[in-house]
Amino acid sequence: MSSSAAPVNLVSVNTAPDRAKKVIGAVIENVKDKYNIVHAGNxxxxxxxxxxxxxxxxxxxxxxxxxxxxxEQQEEIQTIARETIPGIKTHGIPTGLQVQVGPDGIVKYLMERIDDIMAQE
Structure with missing residues (x-):
């Protein structure tokens, strides 16, 4: 997939919006040669x-x-997303991972999974 493809809007559900922006911004920067992703909101x-x-x-x-x-909350959030926008790709970051590994660990976690997330049907 070329990064000249139409941008894919990504939204986050995070009680720390500044951290969400930083983490997702880092992921987007790391995959920009492969995917055209825009953090469209939180x-x-x-x-x-x-x-x-x-x-x-x-x-x-x-x-x-x-x-x-x-x-349980992640499941509820993802269900709402799929009911609102059929076909949306969703991913729940494991509960407590931010506390364990910090923002850089979350970026690494997402980088390891972004291809699978993007390939979701």
Whole structure:
């Protein structure tokens, strides 16, 4: 896939929006030769997921859940995303990973998985 492809909007669900911007920005920078991804927005609440998704045009193609959410909350967030935008790619970062490995560890974690995330059907 060439980076001249249309950009894919990515949204995050993270209670620390500045950290989300930094981490996702680093991932986007690392994959820019392969994928054209734009961090199009973040919501800090589960209730904000649907309105955020509906407010972005073109609709987001990817949603990341940050690691501060429990597995149940991540499942709820991803279900809302899939119901709002059929076909959206979603990924929940394992609960507590940020605390264990820090922002650089999250970037590394996402870098190891970005191809699989982008290949989701």
């Amino acid at each position: 919501t800090t609440t589960i209730e904000g997921v649907k309105p955020l998704l509906e407010s972005i045009q073109p609709p987001p193609g990817i949603l990341f859940c940050a690691s501060m959410w429990t597995p």
